[in-house]
Amino acid sequence: MSTQILMPALSPTMTEGKLARWLKKVGDDVRAGDVIAEIETDKATMEVEAVDEGRLARILVEEGAEGVAVNTPIAVLGADGEDVATAPAAPKAAAPAAEAMPAAAPRQEAAAAPEPERDWGPTKPTTVREALRDAMAAELRADPNVFLMGEEVAQYQGAYKISQGLLDEFGPRRVIDTPITEHAFTGMAVGAAMNGLRPIVEFMTFNFAMQAMDQIINSAAKTLYMSGGQMGCPIVFRGPNGAASRVAAQHSQCYASWYAHCPGLKVLAPWSSADAKGLLRAAIRDPNPVIFLENEMLYGQTFELPTDADFILPIGKAKIERAGTDVTLVAFSIMVGVAMKAAEALAEVGISAEVINLRSLRPLDIDTVVASVKKTSRIVTVEEGWSFAGIGAEVNMQVIEQCFDWLDAPPARVHGLDVPLPYAANLEKLALPQPDWVVDAVKKLV
Amino acid sequence: MAKAGEARKRGKAQTGLSKDELLRGYRDMQLIRRFEERAGQLYGMGLIGGFCHLYIGQEAVVVGMQMALKDGDEVITSYRDHGHMLATGMAPRGVMAELTGRATGYSHGKGGSMHMFSKEKHFFGGHGIVGAQVSLGTGLGFSNWYRGNDNVSVTYFGDGASNQGQVFESFNLAALMKLPVIYVIENNKYGMGTGVERASASHDLSQNGAAWGIPGMQVDGMDVEAVKAAADVAVAHCRAGGGPYLLEMKTYRYRGHSMSDPAKYRTREEVQKMRTERDCIEHAHTRLTELGVDEAELKRIDDEVKAIVQEAAEFAQSSPEPEPAELWTDVLVEG
Numbered sequence: 046m047s048t049q050i051l052m053p054a055l056s057p058t059m060t061e062g063k064l065a066r067w068l069k070k071v072g073d074d075v076r077a078g079d080v081i082a083e084i085e086t087d088k089a090t091m092e093v094e095a096v097d098e099g100r101l102a103r104i105l106v107e108e109g110a111e112g113v114a115v116n117t118p119i120a121v122l123g124a125d126g127e128d129v130a131t132a133p134a135a136p137k138a139a140a141p142a143a144e145a146m147p148a149a150a151p152r153q154e155a156a157a158a159p160e161p162e163r164d165w166g167p168t169k170p171t172t173v174r175e176a177l178r179d180a181m182a183a184e185l186r187a188d189p190n191v192f193l194m195g196e197e198v199a200q201y202q203g204a205y206k207i208s209q210g211l212l213d214e215f216g217p218r219r220v221i222d223t224p225i226t227e228h229a230f231t232g233m234a235v236g237a238a239m240n241g242l243r244p245i246v247e248f249m250t251f252n253f254a255m256q257a258m259d260q261i262i263n264s265a266a267k268t269l270y271m272s273g274g275q276m277g278c279p280i281v282f283r284g285p286n287g288a289a290s291r292v293a294a295q296h297s298q299c300y301a302s303w304y305a306h307c308p309g310l311k312v313l314a315p316w317s318s319a320d321a322k323g324l325l326r327a328a329i330r331d332p333n334p335v336i337f338l339e340n341e342m343l344y345g346q347t348f349e350l351p352t353d354a355d356f357i358l359p360i361g362k363a364k365i366e367r368a369g370t371d372v373t374l375v376a377f378s379i380m381v382g383v384a385m386k387a388a389e390a391l392a393e394v395g396i397s398a399e400v401i402n403l404r405s406l407r408p409l410d411i412d413t414v415v416a417s418v419k420k421t422s423r424i425v426t427v428e429e430g431w432s433f434a435g436i437g438a439e440v441n442m443q444v445i446e447q448c449f450d451w452l453d454a455p456p457a458r459v460h461g462l463d464v465p466l467p468y469a470a471n472l473e474k475l476a477l478p479q480p481d482w483v484v485d486a487v488k489k490l491v
Numbered sequence: 492m493a494k495a496g497e498a499r500k501r502g503k504a505q506t507g508l509s510k511d512e513l514l515r516g517y518r519d520m521q522l523i524r525r526f527e528e529r530a531g532q533l534y535g536m537g538l539i540g541g542f543c544h545l546y547i548g549q550e551a552v553v554v555g556m557q558m559a560l561k562d563g564d565e566v567i568t569s570y571r572d573h574g575h576m577l578a579t580g581m582a583p584r585g586v587m588a589e590l591t592g593r594a595t596g597y598s599h600g601k602g603g604s605m606h607m608f609s610k611e612k613h614f615f616g617g618h619g620i621v622g623a624q625v626s627l628g629t630g631l632g633f634s635n636w637y638r639g640n641d642n643v644s645v646t647y648f649g650d651g652a653s654n655q656g657q658v659f660e661s662f663n664l665a666a667l668m669k670l671p672v673i674y675v676i677e678n679n680k681y682g683m684g685t686g687v688e689r690a691s692a693s694h695d696l697s698q699n700g701a702a703w704g705i706p707g708m709q710v711d712g713m714d715v716e717a718v719k720a721a722a723d724v725a726v727a728h729c730r731a732g733g734g735p736y737l738l739e740m741k742t743y744r745y746r747g748h749s750m751s752d753p754a755k756y757r758t759r760e761e762v763q764k765m766r767t768e769r770d771c772i773e774h775a776h777t778r779l780t781e782l783g784v785d786e787a788e789l790k791r792i793d794d795e796v797k798a799i800v801q802e803a804a805e806f807a808q809s810s811p812e813p814e815p816a817e818l819w820t821d822v823l824v825e826g
Binding site (some may be wrong): 239 | 526528529531532534536537540541542555565567596597599602606607608609610615616617618619620623624626627628629630631633637646656657660661662663664667732745747749750754755759766820821822823824
């Protein structure tokens with residue numbers, strides 16, 4: 046049987062090339078792997094190796110020919126004694142059928158109205174720190190595949206004392222001190238998750254997770270998709286995010302929009318102790334990679350926390366922390382507190398603000414926000430991070446897309462100033478959103 | 492480094508493969524070679540797109556390593572991964588269909604040449620970021636340590652990746668925690684177009700873990716028997732709880748770094764010399780003849796392999812492309 050040799054594509058972008066030189070002539074025997082010709086592509090001169098064996102029966106494109114389209118037959122290989130004139134026509138490369146692209150992702154079920162929070166019964170005052178620790182302890186008890194690793198999480202009891210007591214209860218195989226080696230221990234945890242374990246990785250702060258960004262995005266977030274659903278990555282990356290106090294720019298950045306940008310991740314940002322405990326438990330149980338953005342300034346704050354041992358919160362549900370009718374304030378993490386203070390100040394001047402605690406940034410509970418804006422007709426987002434391509438920008442854009450006609454004023458953003466965070470006490474305060482910034486922004490709208 | 496010296500001796504002391512083992516190795520190497528040649532052809536026809544890194548020349552490494560493993564051992568590598576997938580027993584048709592971007596491919600057409608996986612065969616990819624798989628493979632070893640089983644993680648990377656920071660970070664973690672990881676450096680002499688001597692101040696990559704006490708061995712990666720013997724040493728060390736082991740495979744790729752690499756950084760003579768004098772398949776062929784296997788039997792294997800590859804190529808061309816709805820699946824695990 047004779048075989049046609051086709052003009053090969055020799056780079057991802059090549060559509061045609063020059064047949065620079067034949068290295069075999071008619072009548073030559075060709076073995077698989079023999080270099081038969083040289084072809085100039087858009088990038089370089091490349092050698093073409095034979096895949097099939099036989100005798101070079103005919104050369105169809107002479108050397109020196111330019112603009113030879115990929116897949117043009119350039120020669121015919123024949124078996125001995127075969128009439129090469131009957132050589133089959135070149136097989137056509139399968140052209141993908143033109144097909145309509147689905148316009149957008151299937152929308153998640155939109156709740157007609159925000160469901161009321163489940164009542165979990167009695168509560169007691171608890172710090173965010175204790176709530177986080179209790180969430181991890183509960184999940185470590187419940188699932189032997191769950192473990193905690195990070196810098197100073199075990200013997201030191203946590204750089205911020207979040208893992209206090211966990212080493213004693215669970216031992217060094219499940220509460221693991223790592224060296225200061227974010228890139229590799231993150232990759233190691235992702236590999237363990239791909240193999241079915243459920244790591245909780247504590248970053249001493251999310252600033253240091255920059256060292257491990259490749260493993261978080263390229264390995265953890267994308268592998269499920271790239272493996273056609275075979276390799277999941279059930280993992281939680283947690284630690285303090287955003288500004289602390291007087292630690293300057295390298296230790297004071299909010300990464301919310303960085304992570305929320307990426308499909309394949311879930312991104313949570315708790316404010317209260319209930320958020321911290323309920324969402325962290327949900328994050329550990331979730332089969333996906335979850336970024337859990339805590340805030341150092343909140344660790345010592347006390348909130349009422351349900352005492353029910355089964356207390357847990359759903360991922361993807363915002364919470365209306367304060368009902369109001371004149372303006373919607375949308376915040377997450379420590380900025381929920383700022384928005385709450387602003388709402389109190391606004392109430393004193395007769396403006397009723399509704400405060401929404403997003404809790405989950407991806408997936409984003411835009412339905413709760415939209416329902417609120419349809420009621421108040423005004424929105425101000427409040428975030429500690431920079432405004433450019435930030436969470437506020439995204440929330441406000443989605444509001445514009447979904448309820449533009451309900452708005453009585455342009456959406457507004459309160460955010461950290463567009464500078465690396467300075468060290469000096471006065472400058473730091475000037476750069477971070479304060480309750481009166483929110484009050485001022487609202488007053489411009491009403 | 493007493494351990495390394497001891498290991499080196501034991502590795503040398505190993506006798507060669509039995510006839511049946513070598514026949515199996517010959518067959519597996521031929522399968523990879525013929526598969527890769529066909530992949531190169533389909534790339535030339537425009538049926539495979541993007542980046543495509545062929546394994547031709549290096550077959551003895553993965554085939555010899557695999558012969559020393561048991562079910563449950565994990566394998567992970569970089570983007571030059573077709574050979575590893577075939578060696579772990581993944582179906583040639585599923586791999587080829589992924590190369591052509593079809594629904595029947597291992598990743599439903601969403602991964603391509605560099606990103607394929609098989610949970611069933613404990614093959615963890617197929618990773619496109621140079622060196623990233625080294626930390627991930629350390630994590631596979633960690634999961635064995637955590638579970639207290641005796642599985643080992645075989646973590647492959649190239650001489651190019653061996654200079655990445657996370658490789659050394661991983662060595663430290665694995666040595667510190669005594670994780671069962673066999674690090675296999677496939678030193679094919681070139682990281683893309685940069686010769687290893689221009690990229691690494693280390694002249695013996697097998698000793699790159701020496702600072703952490705990781706025993707290492709240089710191995711003739713063009714000889715499947717030498718690879719198997721070295722793998723046996725490393726596997727025994729890891730299974731016995733000795734911690735990580737480093738094997739530097741001295742190997743060679745005949746083709747360019749990827750399909751679009753004209754390989755001007757080396758001479759045609761250099762490539763030709765390796766092909767004619769050091770080829771792993773020719774070497775096995777000669778050994779088998781010495782062991783009394785006749786040409787007809789080898790020809791029968793060649794024909795069997797050819798048919799498998801032909802079938803895979805036809806399957807890969809006739810399978811449908813993924814449905815548009817496939818765009819939105821597997822972004823997250825639902826529920």
